[in-house]
Amino acid sequence: MKHHYLLPDISKPGRVGCTLPSLDVPEGSRPPEELLRQELELPEVSEVDLIRYFTALSKLNYGVDSGFYPLGSCTMKYNPKWHEDVAKLSGFAALHPWQPEEQVQGALRLMHELQEYLTEVTGMNATSLVPVAGAHGELAGLFMVKAYHQDRGHKGRTKILLTDSSHGTNPASVAMCGMETGVVASDDKGDLDLKSLDSMMNDEVAALTLTMPSTLGLFDPKIAEIARLVHERGGLLGGDGANLNALMGQAKLGELGFDYVQLNLHKTFSTPHGGGGPGSGPVCAMENLVEFLPTPLVAEEKGSYRFVAPTKSIGRIASFYGNFGVMVKAFAYARSLGPEELKRISEDAVLNANYLKEKLKPYYHLPYDRTCMHEVVFSGKKQKAKGVGTVDIAKRLLDYGLHPPTVYFPLIVSEALMTEPTETESKETLDEYIAAMKEIAGDAAENPDILHSAPHNTPVRRLDEAGAFRQLDVRWEMNGKKK
Numbered sequence: 334m335k336h337h338y339l340l341p342d343i344s345k346p347g348r349v350g351c352t353l354p355s356l357d358v359p360e361g362s363r364p365p366e367e368l369l370r371q372e373l374e375l376p377e378v379s380e381v382d383l384i385r386y387f388t389a390l391s392k393l394n395y396g397v398d399s400g401f402y403p404l405g406s407c408t409m410k411y412n413p414k415w416h417e418d419v420a421k422l423s424g425f426a427a428l429h430p431w432q433p434e435e436q437v438q439g440a441l442r443l444m445h446e447l448q449e450y451l452t453e454v455t456g457m458n459a460t461s462l463v464p465v466a467g468a469h470g471e472l473a474g475l476f477m478v479k480a481y482h483q484d485r486g487h488k489g490r491t492k493i494l495l496t497d498s499s500h501g502t503n504p505a506s507v508a509m510c511g512m513e514t515g516v517v518a519s520d521d522k523g524d525l526d527l528k529s530l531d532s533m534m535n536d537e538v539a540a541l542t543l544t545m546p547s548t549l550g551l552f553d554p555k556i557a558e559i560a561r562l563v564h565e566r567g568g569l570l571g572g573d574g575a576n577l578n579a580l581m582g583q584a585k586l587g588e589l590g591f592d593y594v595q596l597n598l599h600k601t602f603s604t605p606h607g608g609g610g611p612g613s614g615p616v617c618a619m620e621n622l623v624e625f626l627p628t629p630l631v632a633e634e635k636g637s638y639r640f641v642a643p644t645k646s647i648g649r650i651a652s653f654y655g656n657f658g659v660m661v662k663a664f665a666y667a668r669s670l671g672p673e674e675l676k677r678i679s680e681d682a683v684l685n686a687n688y689l690k691e692k693l694k695p696y697y698h699l700p701y702d703r704t705c706m707h708e709v710v711f712s713g714k715k716q717k718a719k720g721v722g723t724v725d726i727a728k729r730l731l732d733y734g735l736h737p738p739t740v741y742f743p744l745i746v747s748e749a750l751m752t753e754p755t756e757t758e759s760k761e762t763l764d765e766y767i768a769a770m771k772e773i774a775g776d777a778a779e780n781p782d783i784l785h786s787a788p789h790n791t792p793v794r795r796l797d798e799a800g801a802f803r804q805l806d807v808r809w810e811m812n813g814k815k816k
């Protein structure tokens with residue numbers, strides 16, 4: 334059956350969508366004639382046309398509730414629906430941020446317990462829940478680094494080192510914080526190159542920020558050595574902990590030598606990622622940075638809860654207390670699972686990624702052939718040699734009804750296919766993806782045109798993706814005329 338995605342396609346002169354009863358009250362006066370638009374051409378459709386139109390539109394959206402979504406670095410896992418119900422309970426959702434503390438003790442207790450919980454999971458000493466995104470948590474961490482060095486009179490420490498595989502928000506956060514970036518190379522195993530770090534780690538460096546596990550999906554086994562080197566030279570070790578889905582219950586970032594870390598509750602803790610918000614990027618700190626955390630934190634004394642400001646806090650970085658609804662979902666997730674189940678999540682996330690890795694490595698180049706963590710990064714290099722780009726592979730996956738992995742990132746892998754299956758996918762779903770990717774590899778060798786012209790089964794074909802994002806224009810048009 335043909336679906337229409339533009340109302341003008343189905344408009345027929347004189348067709349109406351509803352019948353109003355005849356007027357049984359005096360006719361009111363119309364606005365002045367000059368305010369009335371004569372030329373307004375609205376589509377004329379029946380009610381059922383309109384319902385089918387909107388229903389067809391609603392089905393165009395692809396999400397984790399529709400199918401597999403292995404978008405690397407985004408942890409697009411299935412989140413239990415009842416967590417949304419909990420967050421919507423009026424006792425949480427109808428609170429007003431100006432309510433006095435004594436009226437919102439339950440909410441404060443939830444925030445306090447979540448702080449404690451994240452502190453425990455990361456092996457740190459305190460947590461501020463205020464940042465409202467991962468990048469915002471990164472920025473908060475960098476402000477803390479700046480404040481820490483200023484407090485000690487280290488005025489010359491203005492540089493933040495990052496790795497060449499780091500997430501794009503990492504250098505952006507450094508720029509937002511008004512500091513300089515230095516890029517440390519990765520070695521041939523995909524880990525941080527210690528020699529490169531050694532040569533760069535001088536008294537201008539305020540901190541090294543590392544993503545753990547990295548955006549290559551790898552756990553750097555030299556982490557203790559890295560931490561020692563950074564600390565010996567007077568720097569701090571910051572963590573981008575957005576990939577915590579791989580580590581929960583397995584390793585604590587504080588014990589690995591990190592001084593602070595930001596988490597992405599909207600990746601790991603039951604809030605969908607990728608919808609543009611709301612998010613939550615708590616920042617957790619070791620003892621040396623606790624007093625610099627963004628305000629407020631929630632403190633408990635004899636069973637009563639109140640907001641407090643750390644003594645040297647970097648201050649307020651968001652309105653009120655952060656995204657409370659996201660905190661409620663994270664709390665529900667953590668409490669309903671408990672420590673053992675949480676540990677199993679990261680085990681399964683890692684197992685699923687390694688399953689994909691082993692099954693697909695005969696078909697796609699694997700730049701770092703070693704056990705991966707929650708995601709595996711392939712390269713489409715073999716296919717590229719036959720004239721098929723990674724973008725063609727991604728577009729062809731759409732024909733199978735599957736969301737593609739992240740492509741062309743991390744930047745240090747040419748033709749990258751960054752695949753994060755997450756723990757919520759079954760073996761059957763993974764096998765379906767593997768079968769599709771195998772067929773695509775076969776077509777790249779034998780029948781490349783089918784890839785060059787993909788997608789074939791989607792309502793629209795290839796779009797100017799950057800243009801669609803930057804100049805989004807969803808206005809209705811009749812006969813090509815903008816209204």
Ligand SMILES: Cc1ncc(COP(=O)(O)O)c(C=O)c1O
Nearest residue numbers: 406407466467468500502573575
């Ligand atoms: C490793 C990593 N760091 C940072 C971020 C930034 O998080 P946000 O998009 O919430 O700003 C992400 C987002 O996916 C990420 O994967």
